Amino acid sequence: MGGDYAPDEIVAGALAAQREHGLTTLLTGPPARLRPVIARLGASSDLRVVPAEDSVGMGEGALAGFRRPRSSIAVACQLVRRGQASAVVSAGSTGAIVASARHRVLPLPGVPRPGLAVLLPTYPKPTVLIDAGATADPKPEMLVQFGHLGVAYAQIALGIPKPKVGLLTIGAEPGKGNALTRRAHELLTAEPQGGAQPLYFAGNIEGGDLMAGAVDVIVTDGFTGNVALKTLEGAIRFAAGELRTALTSTRAARLGAALQRRGLRELSHRLEPESYGGAALLGLGGTVVIAHGASTARAVTSACALAATLSRGEITEKIRERIGVSEQRRAHFLRRER
């Protein structure tokens, strides 16, 4: 029930995911709303509805995520917690999904706060940016955990065996940044604690290098990550708009644009935030994928396919192994201090 085009596009996307990617989708929401949509698609015998009478609006945030146990997102999270589903996909309000998932899918031991992983469309392989907005004020230790989450994600979703990790900060030298990133840099260069696996830490990354593809995973706090991601999307949209004006300002230029139609179409497709799929909320006891609020059926299908890839790749188990036991104890102390 989440997303600007819910439930129609969500249902259509879920059906396509089931047909094209060999997975089973359960829809949570009011049966009386969903059944006619499913019937119109001729899928009454294919898609199962799990009743959820309430739903969280796109304008609602974390509070609604915590408090509304009968909302479609809460019911979906409960299905994962009970083992009746492998993953949740939602195009609803990010704040509500994060809150609902933390409350109902529960954090993994050793990962007190989840991180939201998105793919930046770098060439030849995308780059994972984590956290893109789940945890606005993490402690430095959590940035190391985000590194592990991002590495597991890059291994499973992108097939990179030993992903290189960079820290988003200001200035290339180790001592540069704010208090958070200076401490995180120390932790990332230190020997892994106890049972944690090593990270291939490649040093600092500046904002100008987000699209350089120099590392596989870029670690940041959720505030900076969200500002950077939206700045990136906004700048590319701005450049495309300026370009459109420049390319059609004179008759000669318009003729030129006609000659370039295919190249430009491919470019705008590659730069389109929608086309590089949903964001993965990592560090919880189950897989959660957040599709863009404006998702159409095609984006929902991509998000379902990503959720299936992560779940089949056993990302939750991989993260447990990466974080190790001793890291769990430290996280326990961190939690008690809060």
Next chain:
Amino acid sequence: MGGDYAPDEIVAGALAAQREHGLTTLLTGPPARLRPVIARLGASSDLRVVPAEDSVGMGEGALAGFRRPRSSIAVACQLVRRGQASAVVSAGSTGAIVASARHRVLPLPGVPRPGLAVLLPTYPKPTVLIDAGATADPKPEMLVQFGHLGVAYAQIALGIPKPKVGLLTIGAEPGKGNALTRRAHELLTAEPQGGAQPLYFAGNIEGGDLMAGAVDVIVTDGFTGNVALKTLEGAIRFAAGELRTALTSTRAARLGAALQRRGLRELSHRLEPESYGGAALLGLGGTVVIAHGASTARAVTSACALAATLSRGEITEKIRERIGVSEQRRAHFLRRER
């Protein structure tokens, strides 16, 4: 002596500023290095050299700024402090300039930390972004002070009588953001304290809206501001590169590109970070303008012209008036707490 093309391009830029903008430039540096450059430009009787035997390298940071009293940047700052110059312009290392200026030009009462203001090339008027990297870990009160600095800058440099102020954060609603921006939002919406003048606060701005031109001044901490600015520049560079590939990938497209040459040239000029001038370090007892490290003579001339505009507009006095007396007292307590 700062900048990738020092001293040749710096000297040429300073000379052009003097000839084109009716201002007097003093050059700080080793006379034996500078005099031959000046002589080659035929300007031996026009440009005065103030001796400074030491200089801070582009790879050096804040420590060198604090510690090297005979460096060209330190001597330039001392000229301003003694009233022998109205402003400093440097293309050197930002960290070293900020540290040297804080130490030698001194902070303004009521403004414990300076903010670096840059112009984003929005249409029809540029937008001021402050802080772009001077103060990585400000307190919430400092973001309000940055608002005042940015407003004074927009009034003097852009001629906007009542600049609208936005707060860079995540999510449009007041409660969104991290701890810093949530508190800063409260302070920005509160009645001005004591003698401070009111700010026209227009609410939250997200990363995607940096180029929207919705407000005149965007306030942020130096860490987020620097990441956002570099992300913006990097994304525009990336989009331009992708575009070049798309526009020249086929023979038809190359023909098209030839037809659009002028429009594309204008676009790339508008998006070029260099063409929108230097960054102003505000909140000190004198004007400091930081030109890009890769500045050529033209960029140095623009930076000198900006410094002259700010100085003639009496920005330091305007900031004193805006901040007011009571704000000064609060800042005094803040300083003592640190």
